[in-house]
Amino acid sequence: MTATTGTGQPLLALENISKVYPGVIALSDVTLRVHHGEVLALIGENGAGKSTLMKVLGGVIEPSSGTITIGDRHYDRLSVLESQAAGIAFVHQELNVFDNLDVAGNMFMGREIRTRLGFMDIEAMRKAARPLLRRVGASFKPETLVANLSLAERQLLEIAKALSIDARVVIMDEPTSSLTLSETQTLMKVIADLKSDGIAVIYISHRLGEVEQCADRVVGLRDGHVAGELAKHEINHDAMIRLMIGRDLKALYTPPSVASGGTVLSLKGIKNAVNPQSRVNLDIRAGEILGVAGLVGAGRTELAEAIFGIGDILEGELTLAGKTFRARTPREAIDAGIYLVPEDRKRTGLVLESSICENISLADLGTVSRYGLVSQKAQLRRALAQRDRLGIKANDVMRNAAELSGGNQQKVVLGKWLSMNPKLIFFDEPTRGIDVGAKSEIYKLMRGLADAGVGVVMISSDMEEVIGVSDRIVVLREGRLSGELQRAQFSEHNVLKLAVGGN
Amino acid sequence: MQKKDMWLAVLILVVGAIVYMRNPLFISPINLGNTANLIGLFGLFAIGQAFVIMTGGIDLSVGSMIALLGVLFVELVGRFGVPWPLAILITVMAGTVMGLAHGLLVTKLKMQPFVVTLCGLLIYRGVARGYTGEATAGFPFGASFPELEWLTVGRSFGVPHSFIALIIVGIITWFVLHRSVFGRHLYAVGKNEDAARYSGVRTGLVITSAYVICAVLTSIAAIYFAMFTKSVQPSSHGNFYELYAIAAAVLGGFSLRGGEGSIIGVILGAVLIQQLQNLVNLLGIPSSLNFAVMGGVILAGVLADQQFNRYRERQRAARALDALNREAAAPS
Numbered sequence: 001m002t003a004t005t006g007t008g009q010p011l012l013a014l015e016n017i018s019k020v021y022p023g024v025i026a027l028s029d030v031t032l033r034v035h036h037g038e039v040l041a042l043i044g045e046n047g048a049g050k051s052t053l054m055k056v057l058g059g060v061i062e063p064s065s066g067t068i069t070i071g072d073r074h075y076d077r078l079s080v081l082e083s084q085a086a087g088i089a090f091v092h093q094e095l096n097v098f099d100n101l102d103v104a105g106n107m108f109m110g111r112e113i114r115t116r117l118g119f120m121d122i123e124a125m126r127k128a129a130r131p132l133l134r135r136v137g138a139s140f141k142p143e144t145l146v147a148n149l150s151l152a153e154r155q156l157l158e159i160a161k162a163l164s165i166d167a168r169v170v171i172m173d174e175p176t177s178s179l180t181l182s183e184t185q186t187l188m189k190v191i192a193d194l195k196s197d198g199i200a201v202i203y204i205s206h207r208l209g210e211v212e213q214c215a216d217r218v219v220g221l222r223d224g225h226v227a228g229e230l231a232k233h234e235i236n237h238d239a240m241i242r243l244m245i246g247r248d249l250k251a252l253y254t255p256p257s258v259a260s261g262g263t264v265l266s267l268k269g270i271k272n273a274v275n276p277q278s279r280v281n282l283d284i285r286a287g288e289i290l291g292v293a294g295l296v297g298a299g300r301t302e303l304a305e306a307i308f309g310i311g312d313i314l315e316g317e318l319t320l321a322g323k324t325f326r327a328r329t330p331r332e333a334i335d336a337g338i339y340l341v342p343e344d345r346k347r348t349g350l351v352l353e354s355s356i357c358e359n360i361s362l363a364d365l366g367t368v369s370r371y372g373l374v375s376q377k378a379q380l381r382r383a384l385a386q387r388d389r390l391g392i393k394a395n396d397v398m399r400n401a402a403e404l405s406g407g408n409q410q411k412v413v414l415g416k417w418l419s420m421n422p423k424l425i426f427f428d429e430p431t432r433g434i435d436v437g438a439k440s441e442i443y444k445l446m447r448g449l450a451d452a453g454v455g456v457v458m459i460s461s462d463m464e465e466v467i468g469v470s471d472r473i474v475v476l477r478e479g480r481l482s483g484e485l486q487r488a489q490f491s492e493h494n495v496l497k498l499a500v501g502g503n
Numbered sequence: 504m505q506k507k508d509m510w511l512a513v514l515i516l517v518v519g520a521i522v523y524m525r526n527p528l529f530i531s532p533i534n535l536g537n538t539a540n541l542i543g544l545f546g547l548f549a550i551g552q553a554f555v556i557m558t559g560g561i562d563l564s565v566g567s568m569i570a571l572l573g574v575l576f577v578e579l580v581g582r583f584g585v586p587w588p589l590a591i592l593i594t595v596m597a598g599t600v601m602g603l604a605h606g607l608l609v610t611k612l613k614m615q616p617f618v619v620t621l622c623g624l625l626i627y628r629g630v631a632r633g634y635t636g637e638a639t640a641g642f643p644f645g646a647s648f649p650e651l652e653w654l655t656v657g658r659s660f661g662v663p664h665s666f667i668a669l670i671i672v673g674i675i676t677w678f679v680l681h682r683s684v685f686g687r688h689l690y691a692v693g694k695n696e697d698a699a700r701y702s703g704v705r706t707g708l709v710i711t712s713a714y715v716i717c718a719v720l721t722s723i724a725a726i727y728f729a730m731f732t733k734s735v736q737p738s739s740h741g742n743f744y745e746l747y748a749i750a751a752a753v754l755g756g757f758s759l760r761g762g763e764g765s766i767i768g769v770i771l772g773a774v775l776i777q778q779l780q781n782l783v784n785l786l787g788i789p790s791s792l793n794f795a796v797m798g799g800v801i802l803a804g805v806l807a808d809q810q811f812n813r814y815r816e817r818q819r820a821a822r823a824l825d826a827l828n829r830e831a832a833a834p835s
Contacts, residue, residue, distance in 0.1 A: 310701070334703035342701055351695040353762065362691055363702040365684040373682045403819060416702065 010069075011036050011200050012057075012088075012169055017066035019052055019224075026052045027063070028224045034169060037198045039191060041211040044221035045244055045496070046296060046461040050204050053221070054171055058090055059083035089162030091172045097146050097154050104129040104142035107161045132160040136190050152183030159190060170194060171202045176210060177297055188214055206295050206500055208240050220244055241500075245463075245492035253468055254444070257451050260471065261286035264424045264455035265307070265325070265338070270316035272299075272306040278480040279316060284424060284455045289446055291470025292459040293495050299479035300459045301343055304426040308340040309333040321423070334363055337423030341413050341430055343459075345406070349413040352402040356394055357383035359401050360415045386415035391441065407438025414445065424455035431465060443469050463492055475499050507756045507808070511771045514804075518778055526785040536661055538781050543665030544727050545747055546773035550669075550676050551720030552748035553769040554713040557680070557693045559761025560609060560616035562717050564601070564623030565748055569741035571631040572598055572725035574640045577735055580651075581642040587651045595722045601627070602718025606711030624745070631737040641734035655730035665727050669770070672720065677766040679716075689713060693762030750801050751776055756808065775800070 010033040019027040027049050034040050044050050055061040057068070059078040068075045070086040078086070097106055104125040105112075113124045129142035138156045140149060149157065155175055162170050172191075176184045191201055191214050205211055211218060218235050220227040220243030227243050264286045269279040280303060284290055292300050306313045309327035318325045320336060327333035330340075342348040350359050360383045361368050368378040383397040390411040394404060401412055410430065417425060427446065431439040446469065450456045460466045466473060473485040475498035483498040523529045548565055555562045572594050579590040601623065608619045657664045680686040688709045691699040700706050729735055753759070754775055755768030779800055783793050 308701075329703075329705065330701055331703040331705055340701065347695070348697045348701040351691050351698045353694045354691065358687065358691075362687070362699070362704070365687055369684050372684055373678065374684055374687055400819070403822065 010034060011071070013069040014053070014057065015067045015069065017053065017056060017063045017068070019056065019061060020064045026224055027056070030066075030221070030224070030226055032219060032226070034200045034202060036200060037195050039195055039201045039203055039214050039216045041203045041205065041215035041218045042221065043205070043208070043211060043218060043240055043244055044227075045463055048221040048244070049224040050221055051173070052224075054090070054173065054202070054204070057083065057088055057169075057171065084165060087166055087168035089165055089167035089170050091155065091158040091162060091170060091175055097157065099145075099147040099149075101146060102142065103133070103140060103144050103146060103149075103157055106146055106157060107132070107142075107164050111165075128164070129160070132163050133157075135163060135193070136160045137186065137193070150183075152179050152186065155179065155183075155187065156190065159194075167199060169200045169202065171204070173204045174206070175203075176205065176207060184210065208237050208500055211240065212236065218243070241493060241496055245496060254447050256287060256289075256447070256471060258287055258453075260288040260450075261453060263319075264321065266319045267307075268317040268319070270303070270306070270318070271314045272302060273312055273314060276314060278478075280476075280481050282474060282481065284457060286423075286453050286455050287450050288471040289450050289456045289458055289469055291466040291473040292457060292476060293461075293463075293466045293473055294476035294482075294499050296461055298476040298499070300476050301428055303476070304340060304428055304457065304459060307333070308338060308426065334420075337421055338426075339417040339420070339422050339424070340426045341410070341417065341428060343428040343432070345409050345413060350401045350409060353400055355398045356387070356392065356401055356404070356412050357397040359412050360386050360397075360419060363416050364420050382419050383415075386419055390415055390418070390445070405435075405438075407434040407441075410434060410438070410442065414442070418445075418449075422449065422454050424457070425449065426457045426459065428459045429461065430458060431460075431462070439465075463495065466495060467492065477501055505756070505765055505768070508765060508767045508771060511755065511768065511775065515771060515775050515778060518775070518782065522778075522782050522785055529781070529785055532661055534781070534785070536658065536663060538777055539666040540656075540663035540731070541777045541780070542774050543663060543667070543669040544724060544731060545744070545751070545777060546669040546770055547665075547672060547724040547727065548717075548721040548744070549748040549751035549769050549773045550672060550766065551717035551724075552745070553752045553755070553757055553764060553766070554676075554680070554689070554716045555616070556749070556752050556757045556759060557689050557761055557764060558710045558713045559693055559696075559759070560710065560713070561620065561749065561759065562605065562623075562714065563617065563620040563745050564605070564627055565717070565721050566741040566744035566746075567624045567627035567631070568598065568601060568718065568721050569725040569728055569744055570735065570737055571627040572722050573729035573732075573735040573740055574631045574635055574737055576726050576729050577640045577642065580648065581640070581646060587648055591726060594726055595719060598718040598722025598725070599715055602715040602721075603711065605718070606714035609714065610707040610710050628737075631735075631740075635737045637738060639734050639736045652730065655727050665731070668723070668727065672723075673766055673770050676716075680766050685709070685712065690762055693760075695762075747773075747776060750797065754801055754804055 012034040014030060014032040017027055017030045018025070030049070030053060032053070042050050052061060056063050057078070059080040059082060062077045068078055075082065098109065104122070107129050108125045113121045113128065115121045126142040133140070133142065136156045136159050138153065138160060140153055146154065146157065159170065175187060179187065188210070191203070194201055203211065203215060212235055215235060216232050218230040218240060220229070220240070222244065230239055230243065262285065263283045265284045267280055267282040269281060271279050294300050302311060305311050307318065307327070309330045309332055313326065320338070325336060327336065327338070346352060351362065357379055361379045365374055368375055368382055380397065386392070387394065387397055392408050392411045392415065394408065401409055404412065430442055434442070446456050446458065458469060467490050471487060473490065473495060475482050475485070475495060477499055482501065485494055519529065528534055548569070552562055552565060575597060576590055576594045579585040579593060580587050585593070605619050605623060608614045609616050654664060659667070680689065688699065688704045691702070691704055692706050692709050696706055728741065732740065751772035752764060752769045753772070755764060755770070755772030757764030757769065776797060779797055780793060783790055783796055788796065
């Protein structure tokens with residue numbers, strides 16, 4: 001037995017859990033025990049395996065090996081129903097509420113109480129909901145329409161719902177990401193109450209301050225392994241950061257072959273709708289790869305999109321090559337030479353049901369057409385040129401983009417922009433879901449663009465990528481620019497410190 | 504010509520052959536001429552509808568527009584003595600304004616196309632009936648406009664000019680939809696509006712243009728209809744015509760989700776629908792069953808198409824998986 005603090009028989013034990021995907025080890029030999037009335041915090045970087053582990057617990061993912069013990073029953077894998085029956089309840093990061101129904105309707109969704117005639121017994125559901133709401137300290141009523149609840153109240157509703165299925169373990173995944181400070185404090189109180197009732201809480205959060213406040217024990221995950229754990233008295237900010245980092249970073253860096261040039265785009269006091277409380281000042285230079293790090297939800301994508309003409313810039317000034325610039329639509333940004341490789345390839349990057357060829361020319365049909373009619377030949381020539389330049393694995397460029405692998409799809413998105421005349425390209429999570437080979441090709445392309453004098457901005461949540469590829473890193477936290485790092489200062493510790501805040 | 508369109512053409516020929524075997528009158532010049540005229544009239548605004556459906560929208564106001572614009576045209580020419588070329592211009596302009604209103608309500612004020620054009624359906628019909636006081640609008644007795652009549656209800660070598668108009672409009676719109684930059688943008692917006700926007704396509708402009716094109720073609724059809732019936736009975740003229748147009752587009756391979764379909768398809772759809780009407784007449788089926796036959800054929804057609812698509816989808820998924828496996832196996 002490992003030195004697991006806590007007393008007696010664990011309520012829940014995950015033993016030697018591994019999950020292997022083709023080419024990726026998501027979890028490797030993870031052992032985790034949870035005791036009655038314990039708050040266990042799970043920390044780790046984006047992609048460390050926290051979500052995968054919790055999905056194993058929720059019965060959504062089947063582990064490749066290992067056992068799960070709940071009480072005195074052993075499982076090789078859980079089904080969703082078994083997980084629920086065992087008293088495991090999730091409070092999700094994205095709230096799964098039906099805002100067209102009332103609170104009671106939400107709590108009993110799928111388990112509605114019925115009258116003898118088979119109709120819904122609305123009174124009975126409301127009556128059953130009342131004590132649960134009181135228990136989580138909610139001030140709203142079972143009759144309240146969920147649309148009228150604040151985010152924090154919805155969070156409480158989710159917790160009350162978890163209690164309504166007699167939960168013994170409540171898993172909270174980034175529960176405070178959309179809460180205000182006082183709402184967070186309310187949640188802390190609720191957690192303490194749950195604890196005193198003997199319910200265990202698994203608390204997943206990037207906000208180390210909260211973890212310090214509520215956790216009895218901290219387990220750090222790193223690259224799918226348990227990196228270590230901290231007992232109550234050992235929990236502090238630095239110790240937690242040390243748990244999260246410490247990977248060997250592969251040498252990805254190719255230095256620029258030319259010195260970085262002047263400023264392509266300068267941001268002065270930029271405020272956008274998503275982060276109205278903050279102002280961003282930043283110079284983006286030609287010839288360098290600027291990494292933009294930060295936690296998911298820090299406002300990085302929104303900033304890039306606002307510059308690209310999606311979502312309004314409320315205040316501030318953009319200067320492009322010495323002239324004031326403001327794109328109201330993507331068309332205006334594109335005409336100015338500012339391009340965006342979006343985060344969600346399938347939704348915003350590509351028209352999946354169109355051919356590779358059509359996708360590549362979509363943003364710039366003017367140059368492959370005459371008198372408003374598209375020249376099939378010119379279009380095909382352009383597609384073939386991009387295919388060969390980028391190494392898109394497709395014999396037939398008339399095939400639908402949907403048929404390609406993730407890496408090749410991303411190359412089609414790149415082909416769309418590279419056939420034009422870029423001044424500045426935003427890459428938003430450019431290698432998410434892409435295999436290693438295609439990744440390094442995309443890094444090489446970015447370096448090539450930078451060397452050709454293009455400004456390259458790479459938004460990435462992958463620490464290895466940010467540190468390995470960038471020439472300079474800026475970090476965003478909750479919409480604010482929390483710091484800037486030069487190459488010599490690059491380290492996981494420094495980036496993470498700026499991303500999570502504190503000292 | 505796409506494979507889908509080919510199958511539709513084959514279906515039309517097969518149905519034609521069967522009807523001919525049961526009733527040889529089917530290929531008599533009179534029957535063919537009359538049917539061609541109807542195909543022309545209905546085809547014109549079906550193409551318009553197709554542009555809107557391509558964006559994932561719908562235009563329910565088409566039938567009422569045909570009534571209101573028909574009343575307008577007949578009144579201008581018949582009662583106010585406006586020269587007919589000017590009357591055509593005014594009618595088309597009026598249609599354009601309606602289409603522009605639909606498009607702007609959908610794109611700028613983010614209203615749902617169904618709601619916007621349903622209100623159009625009610626408003627235009629109401630205005631037509633209110634303006635005329637339910638009376639039939641017609642040309643004065645003995646009035647004659649030889650050039651206008653030649654253009655609209657005339658025939659050359661037995662071919663009705665409405666049909667020729669359809670062919671001309673068909674060719675132009677074919678280039679617009681299948682060869683022009685605008686057409687490409689229309690497809691992209693229909694298939695994935697977000698990705699189109701992120702690629703710099705002015706999606707609002709594209710969608711609004713589709714409603715305007717629909718309205719312009721509908722106003723041309725309205726003039727042909729008014730000249731064909733010679734008088735416009737405001738409460739019944741053009742009733743349910745929007746459904747004929749939607750049916751033609753759906754039969755022609757358009758998806759109501761948008762992004763799919765071809766001009767040849769929608770024209771063939773219009774042909775098949777008129778052929779079915781003709782079939783009901785020629786085979787002595789009670790004409791009260793007219794709609795039932797049409798509904799049955801559309802249902803069967805779309806069902807068959809969907810099954811075929813599902814099959815193709817599976818094949819494609821298998822191919823993609825295959826390619827992935829090969830990629831994974833190849834040493835990189």
